Amino acid sequence: MRFGILLTRLLTDDSLFALSASGKYHWPMDRDRHIKSVSFKTLGCKLNQSETDAIMAKFKEHAYDVQPFGEEVDLTIINTCTVTNDADSKSRATIRRAIRNSPGGRVVVTGCYAQVKPEDIQAIQGVDLILGNDEKYHIFDHLDKLKQRKLEEPLIIVNDEGDFASVSEDGFISATSRTRAFLKIQEGCDYYCSYCIIPFARGKARSRPFQETIDEARKLVDQGYREIVLTGINIGTYQAPDTMQNLTELLAALERLEGLDRVRVSSIEPNTVTDDLLHLMAESKVICHHLHIPLQSANDDQLSAMNRKYHLDDYTRLMARFRSILPDAALGTDVIVGFPGETEEHFERTMAFIQEQPFTYLHIFRYSPREGTVAAKLEDPVPFHEIKRRSAVLHEVGQKLKSAYAENFSGQVLNVLFDQFQNGMASGYTRNYLRVQVPVTDDISQSILPVTLNHSVRGNFQGSLATESVVEVR
Numbered sequence: 001m002r003f004g005i006l007l008t009r010l011l012t013d014d015s016l017f018a019l020s021a022s023g024k025y026h027w028p029m030d031r032d033r034h035i036k037s038v039s040f041k042t043l044g045c046k047l048n049q050s051e052t053d054a055i056m057a058k059f060k061e062h063a064y065d066v067q068p069f070g071e072e073v074d075l076t077i078i079n080t081c082t083v084t085n086d087a088d089s090k091s092r093a094t095i096r097r098a099i100r101n102s103p104g105g106r107v108v109v110t111g112c113y114a115q116v117k118p119e120d121i122q123a124i125q126g127v128d129l130i131l132g133n134d135e136k137y138h139i140f141d142h143l144d145k146l147k148q149r150k151l152e153e154p155l156i157i158v159n160d161e162g163d164f165a166s167v168s169e170d171g172f173i174s175a176t177s178r179t180r181a182f183l184k185i186q187e188g189c190d191y192y193c194s195y196c197i198i199p200f201a202r203g204k205a206r207s208r209p210f211q212e213t214i215d216e217a218r219k220l221v222d223q224g225y226r227e228i229v230l231t232g233i234n235i236g237t238y239q240a241p242d243t244m245q246n247l248t249e250l251l252a253a254l255e256r257l258e259g260l261d262r263v264r265v266s267s268i269e270p271n272t273v274t275d276d277l278l279h280l281m282a283e284s285k286v287i288c289h290h291l292h293i294p295l296q297s298a299n300d301d302q303l304s305a306m307n308r309k310y311h312l313d314d315y316t317r318l319m320a321r322f323r324s325i326l327p328d329a330a331l332g333t334d335v336i337v338g339f340p341g342e343t344e345e346h347f348e349r350t351m352a353f354i355q356e357q358p359f360t361y362l363h364i365f366r367y368s369p370r371e372g373t374v375a376a377k378l379e380d381p382v383p384f385h386e387i388k389r390r391s392a393v394l395h396e397v398g399q400k401l402k403s404a405y406a407e408n409f410s411g412q413v414l415n416v417l418f419d420q421f422q423n424g425m426a427s428g429y430t431r432n433y434l435r436v437q438v439p440v441t442d443d444i445s446q447s448i449l450p451v452t453l454n455h456s457v458r459g460n461f462q463g464s465l466a467t468e469s470v471v472e473v474r
Helices: 046-061 085-101 112-116 118-122 135-148 198-202 210-222 247-254 275-283 300-305 312-325 344-356 384-407
Strands: 007-011 016-020 037-042 065-067 075-080 106-111 129-131 155-157 180-184 227-231 262-265 290-292 330-337 361-366 413-422 425-429 435-439 448-457 460-465
Touching (some): 037 046, 037 085, 046 075, 046 135, 075 085, 085 106, 085 112, 085 118, 106 112, 112 198, 118 129, 129 135, 135 155, 210 227, 247 262, 330 384, 413 435, 435 448
Parallel strands (some): 037 065, 037 075, 075 106, 106 129, 129 155, 180 227, 227 262, 290 330, 330 361, 435 460
Antiparallel strands (some): 007 016, 413 425, 413 448, 425 435, 448 460
8 A cells, every 4th residue: 555554455245345454443532332322623725624514414413412622422433634744743633632631532534634644543542533534424334334344453444545536415514504515516626736746646637527516505585595605626617527628617506596685706717717707706696796716836947846727927917807807806816935946036026926916815825845746856945034034024915915905895885694693793705705693683694784894903893783775796
């Protein structure tokens, strides 16, 4: 097997399971008790959270008692991240915390870290089951196996690296909060950016069938959700395997769903943003005026070393089209600071480019080598203290961009979808991703109401419920 640890796979008529080389059948603690209570912990991206929520919904359907993470429970499920070495470290620390919290309970570890480095998790005393990304959706089958057999070391069920030949429908169950639903439309990535481990953890790009996606959205609307957020690893590459329809066609179909108030697109790669998509967004009263388009660097030599799929001229032209078609929309971007070979001149050029473009907020990532990626072998590393300094400078730039964008809407009345209520204050988002807070006496979560945006603090608005209504026209 690919991890340098010997796993013996046993295939029987009714089960697939893996034994460690020792083959010992003994748990260090008594774990025969019936599993009644369960808790969950998610690390990493929104997609991970949406998948955890989907699995949690299944446990609730099976009448399990779901408790907050940290409580002593019969079963703890940890959905891990492996995007950086620091993410690996946080995943291990979370696993150990779960074992301490529930010394008599079972611990299941899944997600990207489990997919890429199960041998690291195997070394942690007290883990019972390690599931790769595809297997997380069959967790009930694997829990049944644990009830039947006792092993001294964890049961490990992980596909070979990148070997995700099909799409499991269970993997596309929508994950939800009270107000908005995360509709997973796509999985995996074929881009292989040099700094990114995700293609190895998630496999090749594959998309959900078109009509199944629409049907799932219809179900969510019928359940009362006001906003649907489309999620995936590389959603701009969405192409329905049955009809070959693309993301723009999917969005056009979704906005025709009666009763759907909002559709929001999550992060999308610049080379997949088409004029058709931008025009559809501009004309729609349902699709949110908000995109997040990663930049990473404003230097072609750095983009090439990162194995990005565009040049700076391509990105610049996209920004001009975005500004022309969606002049008031929110636009976020990702920036990597301290990628190997990044000089002060590189950094200054990136910072200047960002300030020239219509960005309204930044996500800034400090580069650190990720074992298993091409970039980890690159020479000319940037000293950590310099990475930290550059990151702080860009954070200040990002805050100024966020505040400046918010000021454009001061005094206006915009519709807000409220999703939180605490201590007499309700908060939510406008269609163009402005966070707004208003004083109220009752919980108005799940409502869309007009709000006067009175003043902003660091780009977040304090407002008041307005008497006039807002008509969001095409």
